[in-house]
Amino acid sequence: MLANTTRTLTEAQREQWAVDGYLQIEGALSSAEVDFFSRLLDDTVRTAPGYEPAPGALPRGHYAWKLPDQNKDAFMDRRDLLPYHQAFIDLIDRPAIFDLILDLMGPYIQFSMSQAIVRASTDLFPGYIHTDGGQAQKAIRVSETSRPLAVKVMYLLTDVTADNSGNFTVFPGSHLRPFPERAERVPHPGMPGAVPLLGKAGDAYVFPHALWHGPSPNHSGKARKTLLYNYCQMFMRAYDFSGPYAAILDRCTPRQRRLLGDLGHDFRPGDFFYAPEDQEAVMTGA
Numbered sequence: 187m188l189a190n191t192t193r194t195l196t197e198a199q200r201e202q203w204a205v206d207g208y209l210q211i212e213g214a215l216s217s218a219e220v221d222f223f224s225r226l227l228d229d230t231v232r233t234a235p236g237y238e239p240a241p242g243a244l245p246r247g248h249y250a251w252k253l254p255d256q257n258k259d260a261f262m263d264r265r266d267l268l269p270y271h272q273a274f275i276d277l278i279d280r281p282a283i284f285d286l287i288l289d290l291m292g293p294y295i296q297f298s299m300s301q302a303i304v305r306a307s308t309d310l311f312p313g314y315i316h317t318d319g320g321q322a323q324k325a326i327r328v329s330e331t332s333r334p335l336a337v338k339v340m341y342l343l344t345d346v347t348a349d350n351s352g353n354f355t356v357f358p359g360s361h362l363r364p365f366p367e368r369a370e371r372v373p374h375p376g377m378p379g380a381v382p383l384l385g386k387a388g389d390a391y392v393f394p395h396a397l398w399h400g401p402s403p404n405h406s407g408k409a410r411k412t413l414l415y416n417y418c419q420m421f422m423r424a425y426d427f428s429g430p431y432a433a434i435l436d437r438c439t440p441r442q443r444r445l446l447g448d449l450g451h452d453f454r455p456g457d458f459f460y461a462p463e464d465q466e467a468v469m470t471g472a
C-alpha cells in the first residue's frame with residue numbers, strides 16, 4: 187500500500203499506475219469523515235428514494251427511481267449523490283485526491299458520476315468483474331504513457347480485512363491488454379489473476395475505466411460500504427447528468443461548477459473539446 191501526502195504522484199505510484207493500473211491511497215478520508223459519510227448513507231440517502239438498479243425492469247447499468255430496502259445492511263446502489271448533501275459536492279475536488287486526479291488526467295476534465303454502494307453480506311452474490319463505461323469502452327484502452335480517458339475513485343467506508351468480504355478485486359495490468367470474455371469464460375473474482383485488495387475504512391482506490399475489476403462476494407457477516415466518484419476527459423459524456431448540472435451549480439465553487447459542465451457561457455459549437463482559456467487556472471486553483 188502506498189501512502190501519499192504530496193500533491194503529485196510519487197515515482198512508485200506512477201510506476202504502479204502504469205504497470206498494475208491502480209493505486210491505493212491510505213487514509214484519504216479521516217475516521218470522522220468515514221463516520222459522517224457512513225451515517226449520511228444510512229440516515230439520509232437510504233431513507234429517500236433515488237436512482238437504484240432495477241434488475242428485470244431495466245438493463246444492467248441503467249437506474250430507476252426507487253426506495254431501497256430500509257435495512258441499513260442490505261444492498262444499496264445509489265447514483266447521483268450530489269444533491270443529497272453539500273459534503274458530497276465538496277468531495278468532488280477534495281485536495282488530497284483531486285490533486286492526484288489532476289496529475290494523472292491533466293486539467294481538461296469533468297466530473298461524471300457519483301455513487302454509493304452497500305454490499306450486503308450474502309451467499310447470493312457471486313461478485314462481478316467488468317470494465318467501466320459501458321460496452322464500447324470495454325475495447326478501448328490507452329497505453330501506459332497516455333493520460334487515462336476516465337478514472338474512478340472508490341472510498342472505503344468499512345474495513346475490508348479478509349478475502350470474500352466484498353473486496354475491490356483487480357486484475358493488475360488488464361488495462362493494457364485484451365481480456366478474455368467468452369460465454370464459457372465469464373470473468374469472475376475467483377479466476378486466475380484476480381487480486382482481492384484489503385483496505386481500511388478511509389482508504390481510496392484509484393483506477394482507470396479499462397482495468398478489469400469488481401467486487402468479490404461478501405461472506406464477512408457485515409455490509410461493505412463505499413463511495414465512488416468518477417472523472418473523465420471533457421470531450422466525453424457524464425453518466426449522471428447531460429449538459430451543465432444546473433440544479434446544483436449555485437451550491438458549487440467555480441472549480442466545482444466547471445467540473446459539472448458550467449463553461450461560463452451558453453453552449454456553442456466546439457465546447458467541451460476546446461476548453462475555456464482559464465481551464466488550467468480554474469482546475470489548479472492558480
Ligand SMILES: O=C(O)CCC(=O)C(=O)O
Pocket residue numbers: 303305318338340352353354399400401402412414
Ligand atoms: O465494489 C463494488 O461494489 C463495485 C465497484 C465497481 O466495480 C465499480 O464501481 O465499477
